[in-house]
Amino acid sequence: MARTFTGKVWKFDHDINTDLVIPNFAVLMTLEDQLKHCFSANRPGWVDEVQPGDVLLAGRNFGVGSARNIGAVFHGLGIVGVVADSFNGLGLRNCINAGLPPLPCPGILDVFDEGDTAEVDWVAGAVLNVTTGATVTGAPIPKALQDIVEAGGVEAVLRNEGYLAAR
Amino acid sequence: MGMNAIEKILANHSEQETVVPGDVVVVDVDVTVQFDSAREDVLKLANPDKLVLLHDHVVPAPTVQAANNAKRMREFVERFDIKNYFPVGQHGISHVLVAQEGYALPGQILVNADSHTCSSGAMNCLARGMGPSEMLYILCKGRTWYNVGPTTKVVLEGKLPERVFPRDVIHFIPGQYGDFAGQNLEWHGDGLAGIGMDGRLTMATISAELSVEFSLFPYDDVLAEFLEGRAKWPFEPVHPDADANYEQTITVDMSMLEPQVVLPGKVAWNSKNVGDVAGQKVDQAFIGSCANGRLSDFAIAAEIVKGRQLAKGVRMIVTPGSQAILKDAIKLGYVETLMDAGAVVTNSTCGACFGGHMGLLADGEVCITASTRNFQGRMGSPKADVFMGSPATVAASAIAGVITDPRDV
Numbered sequence: 001m002a003r004t005f006t007g008k009v010w011k012f013d014h015d016i017n018t019d020l021v022i023p024n025f026a027v028l029m030t031l032e033d034q035l036k037h038c039f040s041a042n043r044p045g046w047v048d049e050v051q052p053g054d055v056l057l058a059g060r061n062f063g064v065g066s067a068r069n070i071g072a073v074f075h076g077l078g079i080v081g082v083v084a085d086s087f088n089g090l091g092l093r094n095c096i097n098a099g100l101p102p103l104p105c106p107g108i109l110d111v112f113d114e115g116d117t118a119e120v121d122w123v124a125g126a127v128l129n130v131t132t133g134a135t136v137t138g139a140p141i142p143k144a145l146q147d148i149v150e151a152g153g154v155e156a157v158l159r160n161e162g163y164l165a166a167r
Numbered sequence: 168m169g170m171n172a173i174e175k176i177l178a179n180h181s182e183q184e185t186v187v188p189g190d191v192v193v194v195d196v197d198v199t200v201q202f203d204s205a206r207e208d209v210l211k212l213a214n215p216d217k218l219v220l221l222h223d224h225v226v227p228a229p230t231v232q233a234a235n236n237a238k239r240m241r242e243f244v245e246r247f248d249i250k251n252y253f254p255v256g257q258h259g260i261s262h263v264l265v266a267q268e269g270y271a272l273p274g275q276i277l278v279n280a281d282s283h284t285c286s287s288g289a290m291n292c293l294a295r296g297m298g299p300s301e302m303l304y305i306l307c308k309g310r311t312w313y314n315v316g317p318t319t320k321v322v323l324e325g326k327l328p329e330r331v332f333p334r335d336v337i338h339f340i341p342g343q344y345g346d347f348a349g350q351n352l353e354w355h356g357d358g359l360a361g362i363g364m365d366g367r368l369t370m371a372t373i374s375a376e377l378s379v380e381f382s383l384f385p386y387d388d389v390l391a392e393f394l395e396g397r398a399k400w401p402f403e404p405v406h407p408d409a410d411a412n413y414e415q416t417i418t419v420d421m422s423m424l425e426p427q428v429v430l431p432g433k434v435a436w437n438s439k440n441v442g443d444v445a446g447q448k449v450d451q452a453f454i455g456s457c458a459n460g461r462l463s464d465f466a467i468a469a470e471i472v473k474g475r476q477l478a479k480g481v482r483m484i485v486t487p488g489s490q491a492i493l494k495d496a497i498k499l500g501y502v503e504t505l506m507d508a509g510a511v512v513t514n515s516t517c518g519a520c521f522g523g524h525m526g527l528l529a530d531g532e533v534c535i536t537a538s539t540r541n542f543q544g545r546m547g548s549p550k551a552d553v554f555m556g557s558p559a560t561v562a563a564s565a566i567a568g569v570i571t572d573p574r575d576v
């Protein structure tokens with residue numbers, strides 16, 4: 001996996017919770033069906049606008065809430081990385097385990113307007129607003145966790161090691 | 168510098184001699200808990216004897232899909248000959264059950280793919296929520312990793328006033344200090360002696376709403392008594408070193424607390440004294456969940472509604488955290504008292520807590536709940552509002568039809 005991702009940004013606020021990403025009525029659905037309902041309460045229609053290759057920006061405490069696999073949903077929608085002021089621990093784990101690069105980066109919302117293009121080196125923590133030239137520096141996740149992301153997430157690791165039946 | 172109790176448990180389970188904030192520590196897991204379904208493609212398990220399987224979120228199955236998931240779990244139980252299994256009929260909410268049945272033990276590490284797993288911190292057990300896919304990793308390999316965060320020492324002093332509860336304490340803290348994303352809480356202070364296990368379990372459970380990594384209570388006389396004859400396996404409690412490492416100390420004088428209500432939408436920076444929201448009309452009142460579906464919650468609710476009737480137009484739903492709690496609540500007459508007042512007492516399930524399969528809110532409705540979350544859409548319509556309070560506040564509000572200070576009824 002490349003250490004840099006580049007894409008058009010979508011901005012979200014502080015305290016974006018898991019129930020907004022996967023609404024309760026969608027919890028038992030297949031991942032494919034869950035994708036249709038992401039952010040339907042707080043931002044109806046967003047799933048029709050978001051494009052593969054886009055980047056998610058958010059404020060503090062991103063992913064607060066339940067264990068539901070938000071990383072898999074963003075990954076399924078084609079989001080290439082998430083940059084947030086701070087992450088809830090479980091939200092962070094679910095991004096890592098889905099192979100979706102997360103970068104904690106305080107102040108991220110101040111240097112982007114929605115629709116700007118971000119170039120993010122999530123391994124080193126360097127963030128560039130390609131549209132304006134502004135930069136900001138994040139606090140990358142530890143190397144051991146970067147390795148899980150680079151392997152494509154935790155299930156890929158298990159399958160390679162023979163713990164899961166072949167698909 | 169010594170280690171606090173959280174760092175010590177992590178170190179005990181890893182190859183590291185000491186653990187400090189900033190480390191990623193790889194640990195052996197003692198107990199693994201899984202609910203409602205199981206994967207068919209798992210070929211081998213690391214530790215089947217320390218795996219606890221149960222049904223809780225949607226019980227009994229409300230849809231064919233849920234029924235198929237439950238069937239997959241029963242097949243998994245057969246396939247790997249799992250001993251610690253709770254079929255429907257012996258069911259309960261995972262966090263309630265692992266406490267009740269003595270699976271969550273001091274000094275140990277417990278994992279479960281549910282965010283309120285931090286509940287077991289009440290037993291001096293290091294526990295936090297996991298993602299569903301990494302649960303697979305733990306099932307297969309018996310190991311996981313933790314990001315070690317800084318720890319806040321919370322010192323509880325004094326005694327809670329009449330009709331102010333541990334639930335109010337755990338609403339007060341994020342109201343004053345916001346979220347603790349990436350950080351831990353360790354509970355200390357003389358005031359703890361006055362908080363029983365039900366209250367500690369409520370506080371540890373709601374710690375998830377403070378966004379903590381771990382929330383750990385001490386091993387003391389209250390916990391020792393609770394575990395007597397209940398603990399399934401031997402255990403070794405862990406205490407912090409005298410020179411332990413804490414990021415900050417927060418002291419709460421519980422004698423000064425008022426009942427606390429969390430406003431809709433989020434928990435950080437969102438609590439008020441009940442008096443500030445009193446008079447807010449409610450359509451539904453809910454007591455239940457892994458936070459407040461225990462016997463003492465039934466007791467206070469029954470005490471408040473006894474001899475009264477719900478306000479016109481208000482529904483009240485009370486859901487026990489386990490079959491065992493329901494049986495006790497029936498024996499002690501709480502269920503009858505609640506039903507006489509007009510409440511619906513349900514089977515044990517997560518149910519209304521996550522708008523899963525019953526008790527959903529309509530557009531524009533308002534709920535006051537003692538369950539765990541007030542997020543938009545959490546309990547049904549995204550156009551409904553969810554306020555959170557203690558079971559006493561919920562019961563008092565159900566009787567009055569508006570959010571009410573439980574000391575006023």
Ligand code: SF4
Nearest residue numbers: 456457517520521539
């Ligand atoms: S009761 Fe609610 S918070 Fe607790 S495990 Fe069930 S759904 Fe989650």
